[in-house]
Amino acid sequence: MIDQAHVEALYDCDVIDNRGEKIGSVKQVWLEDGTGAPMWAEVHTGLFGMKESFVPIQQGQVAGGAITVPVSKEQVKDAPSVRPSDDHMSDEEQQALYRHYGMIPQAKTGEHDRLSGSRDGRRGKNDSAEVTLSEEKLDVGTRNVEAGRVRLVKHTVTEQRNITVPVTHEEVRVVREPAQGKPGRAFADEQAEVTLHREEPVVQKRTEAVERVRLEKDAVTEQREVKGEVRKERAEVKRDDEPRGRR
Numbered sequence: 001m002i003d004q005a006h007v008e009a010l011y012d013c014d015v016i017d018n019r020g021e022k023i024g025s026v027k028q029v030w031l032e033d034g035t036g037a038p039m040w041a042e043v044h045t046g047l048f049g050m051k052e053s054f055v056p057i058q059q060g061q062v063a064g065g066a067i068t069v070p071v072s073k074e075q076v077k078d079a080p081s082v083r084p085s086d087d088h089m090s091d092e093e094q095q096a097l098y099r100h101y102g103m104i105p106q107a108k109t110g111e112h113d114r115l116s117g118s119r120d121g122r123r124g125k126n127d128s129a130e131v132t133l134s135e136e137k138l139d140v141g142t143r144n145v146e147a148g149r150v151r152l153v154k155h156t157v158t159e160q161r162n163i164t165v166p167v168t169h170e171e172v173r174v175v176r177e178p179a180q181g182k183p184g185r186a187f188a189d190e191q192a193e194v195t196l197h198r199e200e201p202v203v204q205k206r207t208e209a210v211e212r213v214r215l216e217k218d219a220v221t222e223q224r225e226v227k228g229e230v231r232k233e234r235a236e237v238k239r240d241d242e243p244r245g246r247r
Contacts, residue, residue: 002038002057014066015043015055017073053079056101099130135232152215169198
């Protein structure tokens with residue numbers, strides 16, 4: 001338990017939650033009206049200690065220059081914002097803090113006096129209790145990954161082509177017609193000849209560009225279903241005054 005003897009030692013000490021995580025550092029201590037017992041620590045939290053949160057310290061334990069409180073860092077982070085005026089909390093502000101931390105306040109004892117180096121708070125009557133329920137949500141997005149590679153490769157193949165080419169050749173024919181004039185060498189062996197010609201196919205090859213081939217990418221959008229398990233908290237009411245076997 002924290003009492004007035006611990007007040008001075010609490011300033012600037014670290015506040016540790018019920019899981020051993022540091023919440024922040026104490027900047028002000030708020031006291032219970034009438035008894036002067038330490039009730040709340042105003043703790044600087046957040047990035048660069050720019051946020052002020054109120055943490056219950058009645059059940060805290062002081063050791064090694066730090067105070068360990070029975071609440072979690074998440075509870076402190078989500079605590080209601082309190083802006084006291086004239087060094088006093090309003091009843092509504094205290095009730096909001098009690099509800100948030102699931103605490104049951106004692107009867108209100110009156111106005112608070114500000115002690116040296118400390119701030120006081122007020123206690124308000126609170127007839128309600130509550131718990132905070134949490135649940136997980138799925139945040140679905142996309143990321144770009146490599147799905148494969150496509151290469152455009154050029155290679156040479158050989159194929160057989162059959163082409164019909166018209167060719168011309170010369171043939172001989174015998175033409176007979178009556179002779180005129182004087183005969184030549186009569187009864188002597190004699191021969192005459194002509195030269196015949198023909199065309200033959202000649203194959204030559206030339207290289208020419210016939211086609212350009214390239215690869216292009218198109219973005220195609222499709223619908224994908226993703227699944228994931230999420231946890232959620234539920235609340236149920238249990239009564240201790242009912243007969244056994246009933247709930």
